[in-house]
Amino acid sequence: MIREIITYPAQTGVEYAPDVRVFDDELYSFIDDLKETAEANSLDGLAGAQVGSYYNVVVVKQGDEFLELINPRVLKKKGTIRSNESSSYFPNVSVDLDRYESISLVYEDRNGESHSLKAEGDFSILLQRKIDYLFGANFLTKLKDDEKEKFEALLASSGVSCPTTPRSFSRDYFVKVGNFIMIAMILLVGVALFISDEATLSDMWSYQLYFSYAVLSINILYLFYSYYENKKYSICTNCFNMSIYGVVAISLVRLTLLMIVSYFLIG
Amino acid sequence: MAKIVILGAGVAGHTAASFAAKWLGNEHEVIVVSPNSKWNWIPSNIWVGVGEMSKEEVTFDLAPVYAKTKANFKQAKALSINPEGSESNNSPFVTVEYTGQGKEGTTEDVAYDYLINATGPKLNFGATPGLGEGTNLGEHTVSVCTADHAIHASHELDKCIEKMKAGERQKFLIGTGHGMCTCQGAAFEYIFNIEHKLQERGVRDMADMTWISNESFLGDFGMGGLHFKMGGFVTSSKVFAESLYAERGMDWIIGAHVNKVESGMVTYETLDGAIDTQDFDFAMLIPPFAGVGMKAYSKDGSDITDTVFAPNGMMKVDADYSKATYADWEPSDWPKTLQSPAYKNIFAAGIAFAPPHPISKPMKSPNGTPITPTPPRTGMPSAMMGKAVISSIRDMINGAPEPTHTSCMAEMGAACVASAGKGMLSGTAAAMTVFPIVPDFKKYPGTGRDINGTTGEIGLAAHWVKHLLHHAFIWKAKLKPGWTLIPE
Numbered sequence: 001m002i003r004e005i006i007t008y009p010a011q012t013g014v015e016y017a018p019d020v021r022v023f024d025d026e027l028y029s030f031i032d033d034l035k036e037t038a039e040a041n042s043l044d045g046l047a048g049a050q051v052g053s054y055y056n057v058v059v060v061k062q063g064d065e066f067l068e069l070i071n072p073r074v075l076k077k078k079g080t081i082r083s084n085e086s087s088s089y090f091p092n093v094s095v096d097l098d099r100y101e102s103i104s105l106v107y108e109d110r111n112g113e114s115h116s117l118k119a120e121g122d123f124s125i126l127l128q129r130k131i132d133y134l135f136g137a138n139f140l141t142k143l144k145d146d147e148k149e150k151f152e153a154l155l156a157s158s159g160v161s162c163p164t165t166p167r168s169f170s171r172d173y174f175v176k177v178g179n180f181i182m183i184a185m186i187l188l189v190g191v192a193l194f195i196s197d198e199a200t201l202s203d204m205w206s207y208q209l210y211f212s213y214a215v216l217s218i219n220i221l222y223l224f225y226s227y228y229e230n231k232k233y234s235i236c237t238n239c240f241n242m243s244i245y246g247v248v249a250i251s252l253v254r255l256t257l258l259m260i261v262s263y264f265l266i267g
Numbered sequence: 268m269a270k271i272v273i274l275g276a277g278v279a280g281h282t283a284a285s286f287a288a289k290w291l292g293n294e295h296e297v298i299v300v301s302p303n304s305k306w307n308w309i310p311s312n313i314w315v316g317v318g319e320m321s322k323e324e325v326t327f328d329l330a331p332v333y334a335k336t337k338a339n340f341k342q343a344k345a346l347s348i349n350p351e352g353s354e355s356n357n358s359p360f361v362t363v364e365y366t367g368q369g370k371e372g373t374t375e376d377v378a379y380d381y382l383i384n385a386t387g388p389k390l391n392f393g394a395t396p397g398l399g400e401g402t403n404l405g406e407h408t409v410s411v412c413t414a415d416h417a418i419h420a421s422h423e424l425d426k427c428i429e430k431m432k433a434g435e436r437q438k439f440l441i442g443t444g445h446g447m448c449t450c451q452g453a454a455f456e457y458i459f460n461i462e463h464k465l466q467e468r469g470v471r472d473m474a475d476m477t478w479i480s481n482e483s484f485l486g487d488f489g490m491g492g493l494h495f496k497m498g499g500f501v502t503s504s505k506v507f508a509e510s511l512y513a514e515r516g517m518d519w520i521i522g523a524h525v526n527k528v529e530s531g532m533v534t535y536e537t538l539d540g541a542i543d544t545q546d547f548d549f550a551m552l553i554p555p556f557a558g559v560g561m562k563a564y565s566k567d568g569s570d571i572t573d574t575v576f577a578p579n580g581m582m583k584v585d586a587d588y589s590k591a592t593y594a595d596w597e598p599s600d601w602p603k604t605l606q607s608p609a610y611k612n613i614f615a616a617g618i619a620f621a622p623p624h625p626i627s628k629p630m631k632s633p634n635g636t637p638i639t640p641t642p643p644r645t646g647m648p649s650a651m652m653g654k655a656v657i658s659s660i661r662d663m664i665n666g667a668p669e670p671t672h673t674s675c676m677a678e679m680g681a682a683c684v685a686s687a688g689k690g691m692l693s694g695t696a697a698a699m700t701v702f703p704i705v706p707d708f709k710k711y712p713g714t715g716r717d718i719n720g721t722t723g724e725i726g727l728a729a730h731w732v733k734h735l736l737h738h739a740f741i742w743k744a745k746l747k748p749g750w751t752l753i754p755e
Contacts, residue, residue: 014713015494015501015502015503015713015714015718016492016494016503016504016505016714018491018492018706018708018713018714018715019491019593019628021593021594021596022594023594054712054713054714071628073483073484073521073522073538074484075483075521075522075537075538075539076537076539104539104541106483106522106538106539106630114630114631114633116538116539116540116633135484135492135503135505135506136494136501136502136503136505136506137503137505137506141502141506141510245724245728246724246726246727246728246729247726249728249731250726250727250728253731
């Protein structure tokens with residue numbers, strides 16, 4: 001049976017492929033489907049995850065035949081080469097990225113027998129690309145930030161886009177605004193050191209309180225907006241989200257320290 | 268009046284002892300037997316190992332803490348169990364040998380009505396030639412398994428830093444020292460702390476750092492890998508770990524069984540059957556764990572160790588030890604009540620119980636060498652087991668015919684914080700939760716784990732979490748006011 005190959009920006013739905021434990025007809029049938037699907041799409045290799053399956057299986061063309069690799073692991077690696085690659089997950093685009101020049105693998109065949117394999121050049125690259133999918137990785141997870149931005153632009157020009165770098169997220173504007181307000185609060189504390197008039201200090205304390213409410217509100221908005229943004233981009237399996245709780249925690253600790261200092265110097 | 272004897276005062280044993288003293292101390296006798304005079308918050312040994320904390324900050328004397336409670340503390344190591352008593356003594360007892368309290372070397376039979384085996388592991392350095400002799404660390408490598416080991420590691424690290432400052436490149440090798448090790452997480456945290464330390468001291472560019480592990484892929488962690496949900500982003504532990512190593516310029520050797528350690532060099536076999544070597548100037552290799560080597564005797568004095576303990580010396584409990592093949596493994600194989608099937612008044616908790624099998628896929632090299640991480644049993648599950656076991660014993664003393672509480676690794680989660688440095692304002696750390704520890708593919712099709720219960724956060728906040736846990740758990744272990752409110 002020819003299966004549907006999932007293409008970006010749809011998710012494969014496979015966080016990673018746990019090891020195959022039971023070697024039965026269902027597995028053999030799936031491997032046959034995978035080979036048939038690769039053949040029908042003129043592909044030199046296909047991973048189970050690319051058709052949305054949790055089976056830890058890869059098939060790759062070796063000569064005229066497909067080599068079946070179950071539970072493969074890249075055990076050793078040597079050298080780095082720059083490789084121009086395309087993948088059925090990202091149709092109509094190609095990308096340059098670093099790969100290991102040669103690798104050593106261990107894997108099982110459909111009888112559960114263990115094997116090892118050394119691969120070089122194009123075959124090594126093909127195996128690395130396919131095994132990446134089994135661990136939830138693809139081009140976007142392999143690229144460095146600057147390369148990723150270029151690749152995103154390429155994807156956008158071909159009709160799909162998805163933020164994959166922290167600065168792509170609008171939520172960061174909340175953090176910036178919060179930081180600006182806290183800088184203003186620090187300046188206010190500095191100015192307060194040179195003021196002795198009680199009434200002015202009282203006014204300044206009021207401003208400091210208003211600022212602190214604003215920072216608190218911004219943090220709450222940040223949390224809600226981050227959740228919204230996560231949902232908005234949930235289609236992108238490779239979107240990198242900053243630690244939202246960590247960001248809020250850091251901001252609130254800073255605010256608390258600032259207000260303690262303000263209380264003693266202004267309040 | 269019932270006598271409850273607890274062997275071991277680590278996380279599981281001390282948790283059981285604390286609740287035993289609180290719940291049963293007034294009417295029953297609670298005896299704690301531990302060869303160590305001090306309690307050690309082991310997760311912070313990592314910071315001791317890079318000179319960021321002192322031994323005093325991660326340990327405290329047990330005797331004064333037990334003196335506050337009704338528990339009787341014996342600084343001794345357990346040698347054997349007589350679950351049926353002996354020909355001259357009808358009560359079950361455990362034979363202990365004192366290691367302190369002015370009675371060093373003397374033995375004593377301690378009678379019990381209920382026994383909790385929470386001895387933790389034997390650090391089996393002797394399993395790898397050159398890694399050490401028996402439980403003693405060898406001369407070629409360092410360890411962070413105990414606070415004293417960590418201090419030694421910190422001094423050796425300082426020497427390397429001085430050499431690098433003098434212009435001499437140094438090779439660091441961190442990981443596991445045998446094909447059947449667990450605790451990859453501790454070594455993982457240590458290599459990142461060393462890297463952070465070298466950055467801080469301005470010598471990172473003089474160091475070649477290599478990870479060596481029995482995991483068949485980076486990020487296996489003895490749990491067959493996991494995924495993290497970070498905000499809306501889901502990633503596998505392999506991608507996560509590889510990117511961390513690559514970003515920091517650290518190389519890795521995986522699927523490796525270290526079979527010999529010599530001065531400045533390890534020899535290892537990999538899953539493809541190849542034998543190779545790796546040089547080092549500084550190596551921290553976690554040893555494999557085994558049971559502490561207690562014996563068991565029947566009433567007539569015959570050896571029943573095989574009945575009570577598994578071949579690795581850990582105690583058999585209510586697990587299913589019959590599943591030989593990976594395909595047959597089920598979450599239901601894992602123990603629930605932690606009660607000995609042979610003796611209903613004996614329980615085991617923490618690392619002392621024998622797991623039914625690994626969690627990671629069992630793998631062997633073509634030469635037949637097993638290279639498979641053994642299951643991790645970290646602080647949180649150990650403490651939960653300790654509390655569950657003493658809860659059951661409390662209820663059994665009060666008339667319950669069977670254990671009333673369970674603590675099963677296939678039904679519980681675990682939390683882990685892997686720091687990279689100790690600063691409150693700098694560095695990043697990973698905070699992870701996994702649920703359940705043993706994957707359940709029927710309940711959670713796909714990865715076998717709850718997508719919402721298995722999460723990860725990377726950032727400075729995890730440093731704060733680690734600091735918080737350090738102080739909270741030492742507070743709890745010292746049984747200071749409100750200790751029961753701090754969860755396990």
